[in-house]
Amino acid sequence: MANNKTKVVTGLVRLSYANVWEPKAATEGAVPKYSVSLIIPKSDTETIAKINAAIDAAIEEGIGKFGGKKPNKAALKTPLRDGDIEREDDEAYANAYFINANSTTAPQIVDTKVQPVLDRSEVYSGVYARVSINFYAFNSNGNKGIACGLGNIQKVRDGEPLGGKTNASAEFGALDGDDDLL
16 A cells, blocks of 8 residues: 555546556557556646645655655656646647556556446546556666555546547447448
């Protein structure tokens, strides 16, 4: 169980690159993980403040991984990134921060009444949700920083699908037996 100081339940975020149903390996030979990019509006100062406090707590808890000394935060890789700078060509990331979260275990996915979401088409890149995340220190292969673990997901509402996909119902009308196509 993650320490409460390093765990955050976000406000309303938008899911992007949502691999929440099946784990995927980032590279060949890598451990498959469930992952998602959380798009956090810059106007959600409460969530941003909670994330920054959790990152600071993870730095404190990770001192052992950093050789027993507290490193300068600016020298570490941290997961909270600015969409206006790092994804300037992607409209979905405008005026937002983002965090990439992942886990080797599947997140529980629930609806607004905390009932399990079983239909995989209900949670996709573009949906709006609340997400539990936790932060932890890492030091491997010369890279030091704070990573973000994916907890659970609560779908709040649908959103425009990201990545150019559209729903079939938006592209096709129903056909009856008298149509010329049949």
